[in-house]
């Protein structure tokens with residue numbers, strides 16, 4: 001066979017493989033499928049002819065080799081030293097004399113950053129991927145492969161990357177029985193019963209995927225932890241995981257139940273100031289470090305939603321956090337103390353409580369305590385204003401917590417790309433130190449000079465073959481990792497990279513899909529909770545609409561507490577005439593939010609209680625505007641479904657069909673959200689729908705009667721009943 005026919009055959013094989021091979025999504029964005037464009041592939045082949053790496057970088061070298069063999073359709077020779085044009089040289093100053101000789105500005109890369117540079121060495125054109133640590137080289141390799149996956153030029157590279165955030169951590173809400181709280185991707189990937197003896201290869205694949213994004217920490221256990229989670233047998237299981245994760249730069253952290261000294265240690269108290277309690281925690285921490293020498297620290301949910309905490313002993317959150325911080329400090333660990341606290345006995349607006357609790361404690365925490373704060377003051381709603389604690393704690397490092405799993409955004413079947421939500425929070429201006437004091441600058445430490453920085457994402461990962469319950473939810477894991485590395489990243493750019501790596505580089509596919517992703521979050525806001533409405537979902541399971549939800553064990557778990565809708569109007573007054581939550585923001589923001597005229601309309605009903613005939617910026621009444629927003633949300637989803645239907649030729653059948661089916665579910669459920677919400681609010685407003693807008697398909701009673709006691713992400717409701 002001559003070379004032309006060989007090439008033809010290769011191209012044919014590559015094309016057929018792409019079209020015929022069913023894909024289930026397991027490969028994530030690390031699909032190293034051969035580049036179909038022959039001249040481009042040849043171009044890359046010339047720029048990557050061999051891999052030169054010291055033996056200590058076996059992992060980075062094998063990833064690069066795997067990537068290049070797949071993408072370029074041939075294995076690359078591996079050498080120790082660069083020998084020819086197109087050599088890709090990996091190294092750290094410690095492992096490679098060549099890297100030591102070159103002036104690469106490596107000190108600026110820190111412990112995890114890297115440099116990728118094209119240069120001439122001994123007459124050869126080579127590419128160097130260098131870092132100060134093995135993990136840094138691995139991150140550089142993933143970046144380099146991404147350039148090829150997204151078909152970027154690699155001939156004149158001069159890339160200097162270092163994470164802007166130190167701790168980039170996934171929080172799994174995984175239970176020891178393998179159920180996942182608010183998880184929609186099947187069981188937990190952590191098979192506790194078989195650990196530590198059986199190590200599912202998936203643990204390695206998970207660590208590899210995390211490393212490809214620079215995620216460097218994981219908390220495998222729920223923040224609502226079981227008391228037995230810190231017993232010796234479980235510590236051995238975490239240690240086995242830590243051994244798998246370590247080469248990928250991924251450290252293990254654990255959740256700690258504050259009352260563990262009672263439940264596991266047999267003590268009569270868990271009072272943080274009690275010497276016996278402190279001694280118990282010290283022994284426990286020593287035991288953990290003996291098994292996991294690079295253990296990251298504890299994540300603690302205390303005095304929140306029924307969890308025990310220092311307030312049970314009339315101590316403050318600082319007393320509790322500092323006790324743990326003291327015993328873990330000698331090992332170099334940190335305490336991630338969650339600020340998601342609100343009390344069932346507290347008459348204060350729930351949106352205000354975390355600030356009221358923690359802002360006065362600023363400066364009272366040990367150096368190795370960081371406060372983990374959700375993006376908004378309620379709870380991962382489709383849209384919230386930024387949390388007022390950002391900007392209010394100059395002396396206490398704040399870590400941003402976002403939710404990757406979509407508890408309030410339609411679970412796995414709704415296509416909602418979350419990066420625009422993360423971006424909206426990160427770019428919000430707190431005005432804490434004047435204009436430009438964005439949340440991104442708070443959490444990257446540059447605003448207040450925090451010595452520790454972090455970003456945490458509540459994981460959407462489960463044992464489903466596609467990892468995240470849907471193909472598009474992989475993009476949310478991906479975006480979290482990229483934004484935690486650099487909170488100034490653009491959500492659109494991230495979407496573009498992800499689409500190219502996960503599907504194809506074809507512009508006719510990439511452009512509409514990226515547009516669809518970029519509009520998807522606003523669509524969900526519209527069909528679920530437009531114009532600042534929030535917490536309108538069904539009780540407990542959080543599946544589907546429930547704007548009528550009221551009564552029950554606590555008011556701040558009901559929808560009517562938040563919508564305050566009646567015959568007169570709708571919305572939560574958080575100005576001085578109401579809960580005055582606005583005063584928790586810096587003056588310029590507080591002033592803006594105090595007036596209906598200057599409050600952004602997308603947050604109007606978060607801050608104001610307004611009559612149904614209030615005139616919005618469009619000149620329409622609030623009632624009409626709400627109906628129009630709900631309807632627009634449904635229309636956007638219908639458009640997404642149609643767009644996807646036209647893209648069949650670009651995607652393998654398995655993923656295409658799954659996504660098509662999910663978009664159909666989303667369209668149906670968007671309509672359900674719209675209709676149920678309109679039916680309920682119309683029963684109060686008694687207003688006609690604006691001309692041309694269809695009435696709900698059913699009466700209110702019908703929507704109220706729907707009950708899904710086995711909805712995923714939550715233990716089945718007692719007696720299979722919704723109330």
Ligand code: GCV
Nearest residue numbers: 173181182223224301340379
């Ligand atoms: C882990 C919300 C969720 C809970 C979750 C809690 C938290 O309330 O519904 O399932 O508990 O947030 O963040 O701690």
